[in-house]
Amino acid sequence: MFPDSVPQRIAVLGAGSWGTTFAKVLADAGRDVVLWARRESVAESIRDRRENEQYLPGVLLPAGVEADTDFDRALDGADAVALAVPSQSLRENMGVFRDSLPPDVPLISLAKGVEIGTGLRMSEVIARVGHLDPARIVVLSGPNLAVEIAAGRPTATALACTDHDRAVAVQHACATPYFRPFTITDVVGAEIAGTGKNVIALACGISDGLGLGLNTTASLITRGLHEVTRLGEALGAVPATFAGLSGLGDLVATCSSPLSRNRTLGRRLAEGLGLDAALAAGGGQVAEGVVSCRSVRDLAHRHRVDMPITEAVYRVCYQHLPPTAMIDFMMDQPHSPE
Ligand SMILES: NC(=O)c1ccc[n+]([C@@H]2O[C@H](COP(=O)([O-])OP(=O)(O)OC[C@H]3O[C@@H](n4cnc5c(N)ncnc54)[C@H](O)[C@@H]3O)[C@@H](O)[C@H]2O)c1
Ligand SMILES: O=P(O)(O)OC[C@H](O)CO
Incomplete structure (x- = not known):
């Protein structure tokens, strides 16, 4: 089964080691990816040398990964968005991204943390700040050391979403011969x-x-x-x-x-x-x-x-x-x- 709703163009917001690695996974899975970096030096290194020299040195990024420092451009036409900024800056970043997020598309949450002060899980921060239906949020979490995955070493992961069909769509979007996602519905447990x-x-x-x-x-x-x-x-x-x-x-x-x-x-x-x-x-x-x-x-x-x-x-x-x-x-x- 390959559902019609599988996202094809995906924006990954955050070009640290995990955002960059996940962008590579998605491109290797056949998706078109735009990776948003805060700093021009990071975007330039990816564009000009196909490598994120600061966060993922030595890894050649496929042509399917574009890099941009303009999040409006990165989000334009995206049919899924992955959030890859650290947990404690997610609120601030979501506040900035919120108005540019395409409606109804899945949001893939990559950060692992609970917000200081509020005790909110990352999917709760995304839903509250973005005024979004929590069923749009797919939490990706598993034994996923970025450097191993970037080297193509096999691993598995869990995609947690209360909406099973949405998790399945993301599962198809990011599955590669070295990255095997399974779906679950327990978002609280995964986070x-x-x-x-x-x-x-x-x-x-x-x-x-x-x-x-x-x-x-x-x-x-x-x-x-x-x-x-x-x-x-x-x-x-x-x-x-x-x-x-x-x-x-x-x-x-x-x-x-x-x-x-x-x-x-x-x-x-x-x-x-x-x-x-x-x-x-x-x-x-x-x-x-x-x-x-x-x-x-x-x-x-x-x-x-x-x-x-x-x-x-x-x-x-x-x-x-x-x-x-x-x-x-x-x-x-x-x-x-x-
Ligand atoms: N690296 C891994 O192996 C891995 C795997 C799974 C999950 N994660 C999780 O993914 C999240 C991101 O981790 P990472 O490994 O990419 O971190 P990293 O330290 O490699 O990179 C962090 C990225 O966030 C950016 N950043 C930092 N402060 C910011 C701010 N205030 N606003 C916007 N961007 C900011 C940095 O510029 C950088 O691009 C973390 O929650 C981490 O636990 C990491
Ligand atoms: O390098 P760490 O300790 O941030 O762990 C990275 C991932 O979360 C492993 O799954």
């Missing part, structure tokens, strides 16, 4: 899983940086999945989602890979860098777990969900808890049934 795993990956990076072993990593992944699932359930998510690609799949990839910016940041903290220095060492690329440990912790407090790993990461990032004491904090939690 909470994608946000929470970055915090757990930070904890795994800290553990790794301290020279602890795979038992510690496996314990963090397993208990991390448990606490993120509990939060998701409190917010109305389907527990099974957390065993899927946007849950366990993404958690394992991010907690295990040296390519993960969140895990790498955790390692740097364990090696003795302060938060600002550890962020600076990341070359300006976003590590969402740093903000998400705050917004997820706030949500957990609001919904009375116990999240000891998230709490420990928050204390390391914002309350000067030494990374070694983070492990003690977690090991000293009251004993409980699994």
